[in-house]
Amino acid sequence: MHQYTNTHIHNHKPYHWILFDADNTILDFDRSEREALRKALAELSIPFENNYHQAYHRINKDCWLAFEEGKISRAELRLRRFELFFKEIGQSAECESFATRYLFHLSQTDFLVDGAIAQLRRLAPRYQLALVTNGLKEVQRPRISKAGLNEFFPTIIVSDEIGHSKPNPSFFEYTFEQIGHPPREKVLIVGDNLNADIRGGAEFGIHTCWYNPAGQENGLGVSPNYEINQLQKLSSFL
Ligand SMILES: [Mg+2]
Known part of the structure; x- marks a missing residue:
């Protein structure tokens, strides 16, 4: 045998x-980013418009690049992207608390x-x-x-x-x-x-x-x- x-x-x-x-x-970061942005804006009663995610995505990418190249600090990265974003969409918001809410919502996403x-x-x-x-x-x-x-x-x-x-x-x-x-x-x-x-x-x-x-x-x-x-x-x- x-x-x-x-x-x-x-x-x-x-x-x-x-x-x-x-x-x-x-x-799936892109989906997470969109979802977090939508939720954080909803808390300020700002309706989510289609171009918002694209605008934020571009601004955030540029800010991360500046951070990775040592041109801005971690604290500046945290706020600057939202200052630029709200300016671009013609809305105003308190960026420090918005950053906190955005990061919270982002941290709760688990899209794969x-x-x-x-x-x-x-x-x-x-x-x-x-x-x-x-x-x-x-x-x-x-x-x-x-x-x-x-x-x-x-x-x-x-x-x-x-x-x-x-x-x-x-x-x-x-x-x-x-x-x-x-x-x-x-x-x-x-x-x-x-x-x-x-x-x-x-x-x-x-x-x-x-x-x-x-x-x-x-x-x-x-x-x-x-x-x-x-x-x-x-x-x-x-
Ligand atoms: Mg990657």
Whole structure:
């Protein structure tokens, strides 16, 4: 009778660690942002108009960039985006309390990107996973927890908690310390942001997978090792 034995399975896994970006890779940040803005405005009885989210999104992105480049402080980031937003939409509001309400509503959102949990379930038993996010701790920690992500990610790095953001190499150095300095060629980062995730990862010497669902053009001159438009496509190489 043929006996099946539990022989050594040759495992040609190219990576040991996968670093996942959170916003717009695992968590649907755009939907969260829209929802938080709508709720915070409703508290001021300001009806939500269609162009508001787009306007805020653009202003917030510019403010984050200025913050990541060290041009404005964390406190300035918190307020300036709302000052600019209310000016643009021709409304007035007390920005400090609005910021508090907005951040509260944002922290309570847990929308996920399609296929995220299915992929994490599939990958978690086979790879070491870490979540690496640029964001404010009081927003990211509750969202990560509410979305049920803690069980997949023993290591979670939030830029606000360490004082460095992607793509700064200090962010990746801190992450590598937390995960025990694996060989860089055994680490892959998956993220939607060409600058923060892909350029940051590539310059640190790890492999990169650009999650690009909208089929944006690559205007940065950085070449990701992989590019996918759906998270399900991770199955083709992981
Ligand atoms: Mg992102």
